[in-house]
Amino acid sequence: MLNVYLFLAFSALWVIFFIYAWSLSRRQRRLRKELEELRSSLEGGRGEWKSDVRTAEGNSQSTRKT
Amino acid sequence: MGKKLPTTLLIVTLAWMILASGMIFLYAPQELTMGEVQRIFYIHAPSGWVAGTAYFIVFLSSVVYLWKRSPLADDLAHASAEVGFVFCSCLVVTGPLWAKPAWGIWWTWDARLTLTFVLWLLFASYLMLRSYISNPERAATLAAVVGIIGFVDVPVDYMAIRWWRTQHPQPVIAGGEGSGLDPRMFLTFMVCVGAFHCLFGYLLLQRFRLAAARRDLGALRRALAIRPSEE
Numbered sequence: 001m002l003n004v005y006l007f008l009a010f011s012a013l014w015v016i017f018f019i020y021a022w023s024l025s026r027r028q029r030r031l032r033k034e035l036e037e038l039r040s041s042l043e044g045g046r047g048e049w050k051s052d053v054r055t056a057e058g059n060s061q062s063t064r065k066t
Numbered sequence: 067m068g069k070k071l072p073t074t075l076l077i078v079t080l081a082w083m084i085l086a087s088g089m090i091f092l093y094a095p096q097e098l099t100m101g102e103v104q105r106i107f108y109i110h111a112p113s114g115w116v117a118g119t120a121y122f123i124v125f126l127s128s129v130v131y132l133w134k135r136s137p138l139a140d141d142l143a144h145a146s147a148e149v150g151f152v153f154c155s156c157l158v159v160t161g162p163l164w165a166k167p168a169w170g171i172w173w174t175w176d177a178r179l180t181l182t183f184v185l186w187l188l189f190a191s192y193l194m195l196r197s198y199i200s201n202p203e204r205a206a207t208l209a210a211v212v213g214i215i216g217f218v219d220v221p222v223d224y225m226a227i228r229w230w231r232t233q234h235p236q237p238v239i240a241g242g243e244g245s246g247l248d249p250r251m252f253l254t255f256m257v258c259v260g261a262f263h264c265l266f267g268y269l270l271l272q273r274f275r276l277a278a279a280r281r282d283l284g285a286l287r288r289a290l291a292i293r294p295s296e297e
Contacts, residue, residue: 003102009163020152
């Protein structure tokens with residue numbers, strides 16, 4: 001029969017490792033999400049920048065015409 | 067580094083852990099006086115060895131950080147302290163589970179047990195120090211100092227059962243005359259030490275990559291925040 005202390009020791013070991021592995025993967029997921037957010041905000045920023053440039057170009061052309 | 071190394075290391079670790087578990091329960095003979103509970107030794111002692119290795123890496127990385135101010139050395143020290151804390155927790159939890167049936171008590175403040183508890187506190191204080199100080203460079207410097215000074219505990223803890231009479235059993239590996247293990251027990255123990263170090267290596271690699279990625283992300287955020295004012 002399996003000794004209760006032996007069972008508890010092995011269970012504790014695996015519980016500790018699983019909790020740590022879960023915490024590591026949770027942090028990795030959060031980091032990936034932050035990277036995605038940064039990437040999307042960068043792409044959004046680039047879009048705004050392009051539209052600003054277009055507006056500026058349009059303004060300068062209309063000024064030249066006048 | 068890519069994805070190949072972590073995947074290979076994970077496969078090797080899992081295979082090694084399965085082999086170690088099989089050897090603990092199917093290959094190693096039952097100890098005569100303690101019986102089944104002695105098998106805790108195969109997870110308790112390797113956890114201690116890995117905790118020592120982890121603190122040694124913290125010590126070396128801390129020296130390199132203070133000398134070269136290398137952020138990678140700081141990341142490695144931080145990662146090793148965190149993973150070492152996990153293994154040291156296993157050591158501190160499995161010890162009393164062996165002590166209760168063997169000695170009749172969960173804990174006693176003898177030299178070995180006290181120094182091991184101090185090691186666990188050192189890991190914990192290292193991690194707490196890093197999380198409480200908001201300035202990253204200041205946190206890294208102070209943590210490196212703790213990492214170097216605290217390392218004194220590791221060799222003293224290892225030698226405690228050789229230097230002083232303790233409740234903790236006398237060494238069975240490298241313990242001199244009259245000590246030693248049955249060859250099958252010794253082989254099982256060494257396989258367990260290898261498996262635990264492999265698991266430590268895998269977790270350390272994952273934690274180190276996480277720290278490096280977080281540092282890169284922080285640098286990118288700072289660069290993006292600075293750019294508009296520069297323009």
